[in-house]
Amino acid sequence: MNKSSWTVMRQRDFGLMWWGGLISLMGTRMLQVALPITVLELTGSPTAMAAIVAASVVPQLVLGPLVGVLVDRWDRKRVLIIANIGQAAALLPLLAVHHARDLWICAAVTLLSASIAPFVSTAENALLPRLVGDEQLPTANSLNALNNNLARLIGPLAGGGATLLFGLMGVAIADAVTFLAAALLIALVRGRHRAEAAAAAEAAGEVPPGFVRKFAREFAEGIKVIVASRTLLIIFLMFAVMSVGEGIMGSLFAVWVTDVLHGEAPELSWLIAAQAVGGIAGGLVGGRFASRWSPRLLLGVGMLLFGAIDLAIFTYPLLWVNVAPGIVGMILVGIPGVIASAGAMTLFQRSTDDAYRGRAFAAVGTVMAASMLLGTGVAVLLTGPLPIVAVLSIQGITPMLAGLGALLLLKRTETDVTEEAEVSTEPEGSAEPAPAPA
Template sequence: MQFAPLRQRNFALLWWAGLISIAGDWTLRIALPIYVLQLTGSALATSGAVIAALIPTLLFGLVAGVYVDRWDRRTVLLVVSVLHGVTLLPLLAVDSAGGLWIVYAVLFIQSTLSQLFQPAENALLPNLVTAEHLPAANSLNTLNNNIARLAGPALGGLLTASLGLTGVVVVDAVSFLLSAALVAGIRGRFAVVRDADTPPLGVRRELAEGLRTAYSSPMLRALLGIVTAICVGEGIMGALFPVFVTGPLHGGARELGWTMSAQAIGGITGGLLSGRIAARIAPKQLLTWSLVVFGLIDLAIFNYPRWTGVMWPGLALFVIVGVPSVLSGVAWMTLLQGAVGDAYRGRIFSLMMVLQSLAALLGAGLAGTLAARLGVMNLLTVQGAVPVLCGIGFALISSRLGDRPYPAVVSPERQPVAEAS
């Protein structure tokens, strides 16, 4: 059951396409900040690269979802993958600090394309597998991401040391073109078809329609509220994690690398186990308990240094926490896919991406403002409590909604068509 979706041709093609492109992208994500720092010697220039990649989410994220719901999702993935590969090539001309504007421009374009790619991929996936296999498919997608997260940075570091930025750019561009070739092999048409008698609503009205859909559904409100709260905590952790490793854990760059590898190994372990577990536990109950366990392990991670500065318990906990982390993500995604009809999925997933970015920014801002006042470990303890509170809150909401299947919101004038074979 766990690997059954990979026996379905269309899903297997999408899975391998994602693995190749994400691994290639991780190589660049590791190499590019190092290269910018080497060219400029400026941390400010490096942070500028982060900002250039973030702005498109805030500018175009919501509108991109409208077009994902208008166009064939497979075609979106195919075209965007090719454009991803081609628009990386200007980085080959960067050989001095004077070319920094090219780096920023490429990152801006790449991030803009991602606003279409990620919602299209998430909206397409439920049409490639049966409802019975959807939790397993989400689990395999998480496994995919964590394998790429483990392999990509190692490859990025190796290529940067041996071939410089040129080698990394070529590998990443080729990964996107290979991904496009795999997506091209997906059979079927995956578009939301508009009734011939219904005129187009226009981008603004379709965007408003998507936002109303999210607000009108108690289940969608709860799920989007959870991901927003979790991402505020992730923003806090992202800003303070290096401080935590080098401070309370008395580590350095090597130990920071160990903890990142431990997180990736935990994610892979969770991905291997989560499909089997998700098949046995209802998504609502799975989301509740996995969030609570995830938060409790986080609390242990960020508080055990109060009694000892030994590194190995933290590394072990980082591996263990990967299991409930993946389980909560699989349950959350399965519930979201079931709570909204295909006609709205692009807009809902785009809204999710925007909320994640804003929440992470808020979390990073809170970390910078409050860390000195409250202390790093105390603030990370608050972050660890967030999943626990989300799990308890979702349990209360679920009990109020009851155990009845929550109906997906379906557009009255547009119906999904997925002629996959």
């Protein structure tokens, strides 16, 4: 971790939010191993797994616009506290899952949890620029990606073992505890964190119109901000394309492990954790890339590499059925994934004003949910007629299309030109990483 990363991590409020996110994400990642394995063990049906994935994305599609309006109206710190507590309570019905006929409980819990989760992600993304300076945003986003991948490493390993030892019940209890711990840490963040426009309106004593009229007006304001920004529109399109592949992967990854690699819960957890190892490496060096590359280059180059490696991962079993190459590929793909994520988040945060940031992030979540739902449908329709490997290959193609879109459609900046000039004048054999050409 470089100096700029340590500087950001030492900021108290950012650190509290970072640790809270890490702890709750570890619990979530544990459940993401336990739940699909349990569903497949109880039902043996890929369609049942697709139903769980659909239940996880429908709430974002339906509630996304409302979430954005409310996060821009409410104190974002308070939203995070209440939502984390709600997530903990939502998991309790999983304690009653024992038979195939209990699949509806898994779907209902997934639906409820997914209805609360957008409040957490939207409030966190909207709050982050208030906790660090603008010049520190790329590094902070890189550290958040490191956070996600640490959870992806620790959570699945713990989840795989806990599923074998304690079953879904034990994992659900552990996940609930992590959400409560996160709520406590967020409560220690200093100050109130309402959007300036909402706070100013309250201070001025403005009388709001009826709820429906006010919601419609505020939602329309957020859409206008997005439509007026070429950068935001391009990022929206990119997220939509990538999320189709994510929906396919979410539906079929566990099936790929069990049917193509002939693995079980341990192999699934190893593969998920392996990507986290690469993500951790990417997070540790991400601050270095973030300080040298523009967000456009981070996003474009990162997505191209991410897609190419994903494509190799899902197709190599055609030549050799062994989990080892998959583990290596998952490690490699984590690095460009972190770099691309830091670029996307920085572009988005810089392109939105604080007053509209919650609505903008919620709109992205809605677009992604719709695309993931489409991807889930594609997975269900194509899994029979086509081999699983062929269907999962779409997950490799979509990030590559998004990466090309970032490089070709997003505006070149002076930072791009400066960085490329610096690279071209570096002495041969320099240890500094050279950015890819724009």
